[in-house]
Amino acid sequence: MRRLSDAVLIVAIALSGCASAPEARAPRIAAADTADAAGFASMRALVPDIRMEIRYAGTHNFVGTRIEGYEAPECYLLRPVAQALARVERTLREAGRRLLIYDCYRPVRAVAHFMRWAGDARDQARKAEFYPELDKSRLVPQYIAERSGHSRGATVDLTLLRCDAGGSCMPMDMGTGFDYFGELAHTDSPNATPEQRGNRHALRAAMEREGFRNYPDEWWHYTLAPEPSPETAYDFPVR
Structure with missing residues (x-):
């Protein structure tokens, strides 16, 4: 049997979601208007040759357009989160x-863009x-929600x-x-092949060694656990 603290942790992670999972309480939105002011670090600065394909800064995503707040294909995370991810990469x-x-970090305005898209039943261009x-209509709230843990700077895809x-x-x-909405994307989906589940588990093991926890539907x-600032979200643009 899991200890009570473990069970609480699992629930907290399940609520941290993305596209985004629903959250019980709205965090405050910080006034910081740059990554430096918010205490974020650039993954490119920590690991200059890190591989990135920041989907929301382009058009290859479920909305089909660049998402508001993504002015550049960069990855920012709260500094201790970025440092932990750099250790994963090195290992x-x-x-x-x-x-x-x-x-990585996702501005609050980007999440609002997702919600507007989710509410437009006519836009089905990326369904296939x-x-x-x-x-x-079933994407909200399991996969897309009003608030995202990404906006707190401790979550990465x-x-x-x-x-x-x-x-x-x-x-x-x-x-x-990435961003396939459905049961097959669940980490332990029985419909994934043994090789695919093994690859997912290899990723999970590497991330867990540095304190990251998986959202089981994706x-x-x-998300790094415990989060450095779970009560605070940010809305500065990704530049």
Whole structure:
């Protein structure tokens, strides 16, 4: 049986979500208007050759357009979170693997953009790739919600790369793409193949060693636990 504190932690992580999972209480929005003012660190500054594919800064995402607040394809996290993620990357490299980051800090205005999209039943342009088995009306609140843990600067979306001796890296097979809304993206989905579940578990093990915990409905979604500032969200743009 899990200790009570473990059970509480699991519930807290399940509420940290993304696209976003629902949260019980709205955090305050900090007045900081830059990453430096908010105490955030750039992953590119900590790990200059970190692999990133920041989806919301472009058009390859479930909305189909650049998301408000993403002015550049950069990854910012609260400094202790960024430092923990850098340690994950260093350890993985010793085993011929690396991280590929899809999203980090997400401004509050970006989450509002998601909600407007979710409320527009006419816009189904990206259904085939991102939610083929679900009616769009069912995406809220399990996958998209009014508040996101990403806005607190302690949550990251990512996958694993396998690299050869020459430094060429390819994404490992996780069974779905990033931001696939549906049961197959659940970390322990019985419909994923044994290889896909093994790859997901390898990512989970690497992240857990540095204190990150997975949101079980999304194999790519991790939050540092305990969060450095769970009561505070941010809205400065990603630049």
